[in-house]
Amino acid sequence: xxxxxxFFVPDARSRVELxxxxxxxxxxxxxxxxxxxxxxxxxxxxxxxAIITVATNHRCLYKxxxxxxxxxAWEGHIHLAMAPTKLNDRTEWFAEKATEIGxxxxxxxxxxxxxxxxxxxERIDKILIxxxxxxxxxxKPILNEMTPFERFV
Numbered sequence: 001x002x003x004x005x006x007f008f009v010p011d012a013r014s015r016v017e018l019x020x021x022x023x024x025x026x027x028x029x030x031x032x033x034x035x036x037x038x039x040x041x042x043x044x045x046x047x048x049x050a051i052i053t054v055a056t057n058h059r060c061l062y063k064x065x066x067x068x069x070x071x072x073a074w075e076g077h078i079h080l081a082m083a084p085t086k087l088n089d090r091t092e093w094f095a096e097k098a099t100e101i102g103x104x105x106x107x108x109x110x111x112x113x114x115x116x117x118x119x120x121x122e123r124i125d126k127i128l129i130x131x132x133x134x135x136x137x138x139x140k141p142i143l144n145e146m147t148p149f150e151r152f153v
Contacts (some may be wrong), residue, residue, distance in 0.1 A: 005039065036051065045139055046068065084108055084114070128143060
C-alpha cells in the first residue's frame with residue numbers, strides 16, 4: 001500500500017512550487033518523481049491533491065488536481081498561553097502536543113518570575129508545521145510573540 005505524503009505550503013492555490021525545504025524532502029529524501037502524487041495543506045482549512053510536474057534536486061513544481069475544504073471539528077477557539085520553561089525542550093514538546101490535539105492559538109508569556117525571557121518563534125513555528133503535517137490537521141495554529149503577562153491579561 002502506498003503511503004500518503006503531506007507537505008505544508010502557505011498560499012498553495014497561488015503557488016506552483018513547493019518551498020525549498022519541502023522540495024528537498026520530496027525529491028532528495030522521498031525520491032518523488034514527475035507524475036507522483038501527494039497532498040498539500042495550507043494551514044487555513046484546505047487540503048489539495050497534487051501531482052509533480054517537474055522534479056529536480058532542489059525544485060519541485062506541482063499541479064493541483066483536487067481541492068478539499070475541511071470542516072472544523074468544533075466551533076470554539078482554544079488559545080493557550082504559557083511562560084516558557086527553563087528547558088526549551090519542554091516548551092517545544094508542549095507546542096507539538098498541543099498542536100496535535102487541536103490547539104487554535106499559542107501565546108508565550110513573559111511573567112514576573114519567568115526563567116526564559118526570549119523564545120525563538122521561528123523554531124516553534126517549524127515545530128507547529130511539523131505537528132500539523134504529522135497529525136493531518138487542516139489548520140495551523142496562530143503563534144504569537146512573547147507578550148508581557150499584564151498586556152496579555
